[in-house]
Amino acid sequence: MNERSRRGGQVRVLAFVASALLAFLAACNRVPPPPPPVVLVVIDTLRADHLECYGYGRVTAPALCALANDGVLFERAYATRTETVPAISSILTGLYPPLHGVRANYLVLPEGVVTVAEHLKPLGYATGGFVSSFVMIRDFSGFAQGFDLYDDRVRSPEGLRENYERAAPETVDHALAWLAGAGARPFLFLHLIEPHGPYNPPPRYLEKLALPAEGESACRSSASRVQPAAAGGGVRGAVRGPLRRRDRRRGRRARAALRSLARERALRSKPDRGDRRSRGVARRG
Secondary structure, rough: OOOHHHHHHHHHHHHHHHHHHHHHHHHHHHHOOOOOOOOEEEOOOOOHHHHHHOOOOOOOOEEEEEHHHHHOOOOOOOOOOOOOOHHHHHHHHHHOOHHOOOOOOOOOOOOOOOOHHHHHHHHEEEEEEEEHHHHOOOOHHHHOOOEEEEOOOOOOOOOOOOOOOHHHHHHHHHHHHHHHHHHHHHEHHHHOOOOOEEEEEHHHHHHHHOHHHHHHHHHHHHHHHOOOHHHHHOHHHHHHHHHHHHHOOOHHHHHHHHHHHHHEEEEEEOOOOHHHHHHOOOOOO
C-alpha cells in the first residue's frame, strides 16, 4: 500500500470517529421530554359489555368511546374485587387486595401502602382527586393520601338507600376547574358514580334505551334498585339511562378538554367493576 492510500484510509477513519463523537455529544445534550401529566377516570359499576366500543349494539357512551377510538383500548382488563373501595384500592396501588389489605367497602387503605399519587407527587406533580360516592370519602377509604386536593364533598341523598353521592356534572366541573390551574404536570383522579343504582334517568333516555317487557326476566335482581319514576322504562333501560346522561351532559365538554390533554398526557379511563345486577350474573366488567 502506497503512502497516498494509507493517508486516505486514515482520513476516512478519522471522519467516521468524528461523526460518531458528534452524534454522541448531540445525544448527551438532548433534553429528555418532561414526564407527561396523567388523567385517570374511574366510572363506578360500568360494564364493558354495555359500551359500543366493546361491541355493544346500542349507543350508550359516544363521548367516552370517541376517546377510546382516539387512543388505545384494552380488551382484557379485569377488576380485582366486586366492591368499589377494594377495586379502586387496586387501581391506585397496583396491588391485589391481599397485599393492600382492603377487602370490602369501609375498610381504609393503610397509610403504609403507597398510592400512585404518592409516587407522582415527589416528581413535581400537582395531585387532585374528585369523587362521587359516599364510600369514597377519605375517612371511609383512605384515598386522600398523596393528593394536594381530595374533593369528597358528596352530599346528595342517593334515593333508595341511606347513602350519599354527587352527580357527574358537579364532579366534572370541579375537576376541570382544578385542572385548568394545576400547571403543566397534573395528576387528576376523577371518579363518577352514574351507572350505579338506584337508577333514575330522565324520561327521554328511557324512551331511547328501554328494552321490551320480555327482557325483564333476566333483570329481576335489579328491580329493587329502580326508582318508581324509572320503573316503567324497564330495568336495563333504567341502567343505561344514567350512563347515557352522564356521557352527554358533560361528555362533550370533558371530551374536548381531555382530547387536548391527551396529545401530551397519559389519559386512562376504566370502570372500577361492572354491575352484575343488570343481568343477574356474577360477571364483572
